[in-house]
Amino acid sequence: MNILFCYSSLLIGNVLIVILIIHQRGNHSEKTGVESKLKTSSNQISTNNNESTCFTTTTTTPPPNWYCVICSHHNCNNDSATICAGCGSIFMTNIEYLNFVHEQEKQLLRYQEDSKAFQEDLREQAHAAYYKNNDEFECIICYDLIGKNKGVLFHHCLHPMCKRCLLQMIETSTEPLLKCPHDDCTTIIGERELRGVVKDMKRDQKLVDRLNEIGVRWAESRHKTFHCITPDCKQWWFIEQVQGNNIVYCDGCKHWICMTCVAVHEGQNCLEYQEDLKIRAMNDITARKDQEHLEEMIKRKEAMHCPGCQVIIQKLSGCDWLQCTQCKMEICWPTRGPRWGPGGRGDTSGGCRCRMDKGKLCAKDCQNCH
Structure with missing residues (x-):
């Protein structure tokens, strides 16, 4: 057998x-x-x-x-x-x-051990100013060979760079934004990474503050930029970056900025904030100034009351169609009224009736309220 x-x-x-x-x-x-x-x-x-x-x-x-x-x-x-x-x-x-x-x-078993070590390394670096390089690399600027954990990996593009060259960029730059030096990479190096390298190289954080000050002056001289409204915060954005967002998180002051009210009102929606602002404005000087600021914006036609719920809304840029974040009504910015009739989208019995009468616009300055 x-x-x-x-x-x-x-x-x-x-x-x-x-x-x-x-x-x-x-x-x-x-x-x-x-x-x-x-x-x-x-x-x-x-x-x-x-x-x-x-x-x-x-x-x-x-x-x-x-x-x-x-x-x-x-x-x-x-x-x-x-x-x-x-x-x-x-x-x-x-x-x-x-x-x-x-x-x-x-x-x-080797794979499991390597995977576990890799996960632990990621957890450790998640809150670090920048990622550390696991392998040697040649710096794209000075061509020096940089040893393991001796360089910088940028958070968004993962391109490596030596700390000495990055520090030199910080010290000599006349531009507010530093870009990754690798070819065809448009990644902006974050402030957290810049401060991390300055700290590691034992240099003064005023080097990064100088770039922020350049950035604020540059942003304030441009029409399509938005500066954080929190006092002493130097963060700013291009309008295109925040367009379409009701709220934006500021990395500088760690607050959520409401782009509709142009204010910080975490824990309240826009209607609650604006109603509360009216009450506080009676006794609170700061609240009164905020209320006066909103009213001035309405007078300058930079903001308006929603025809549905009366919450104050504003348009930063783009076409003339808006939607209220509170009641969801579609609004025509040039006419300051509803875009459609009572039946909602497609109801031409009311609203601005843009292009309905032989292509006639709802207003001379209409920029497509679709």
Whole structure:
């Protein structure tokens, strides 16, 4: 009775399991000899750990009518074939296969350890000023070879740069925004990264403050920029960056800025804030100034009352179609009224009726209220 021991591997969770399959072919008297040979093969695993286990070729000549250790297919049609006709795997002896399984298990453990270390490293760097480089790299500016963890990886583009060259950029720049120096990269280097490098190089944070001051002066001289309304905050944005957003988070003062009310009213919607502002304006000087500021904006036609809920809204740029963030009414900015009739979108029985009368615009200065 011939007994053929075949092994198959199965990955369950993160555990590699070797399955032993016993094929009975012949008399029982030969079983002991096969088991003894298998035991000898198992003992030899530790001595063959340094051998390659990528079995793309084999130096072992298959015996006649051999059985595949992977799928148990009986290869009897071509005695000289080293590829199993059943599963396409290469011929392996018991020793080779046991070494192969053992090596796969070691590779799995190495992968798990590397993955765990990588995740821990990411968690540590998540709140850091900048990412550290895991590999050596050549600085794109000075061409020096920068060792592991000695350079800077920018958060948004992950391009590397040496700290010395970045510090020199900070010290000499006459522009408020520093861009990544790598070719075809338009990423703006964040203030947190700049301050982190200045701190590591033991230089004064006034270097970064100088860039912020340049940025504020530059922003205030441009028409399509928006400066943070929080006192002493130097953060600013291009209008295109905040257009379409009801609220914007300021990295400088850590507040949410309402672009509709041009105010900070965290925890209140626009209607609640504006109603509360009217009440506080009776006794609170600051609130009164805010209320007067909103009223002045309405007089200058920089803001308006929503015709639906009366909340104050404003348009920063773009076309003349607006939607109230409070009641969701669609509004025509030039006429200061509803865009559509009582039935909502598509109802031309009311609203501004733009382009309905032979293409006539709702107002001379209409910039498409669609």
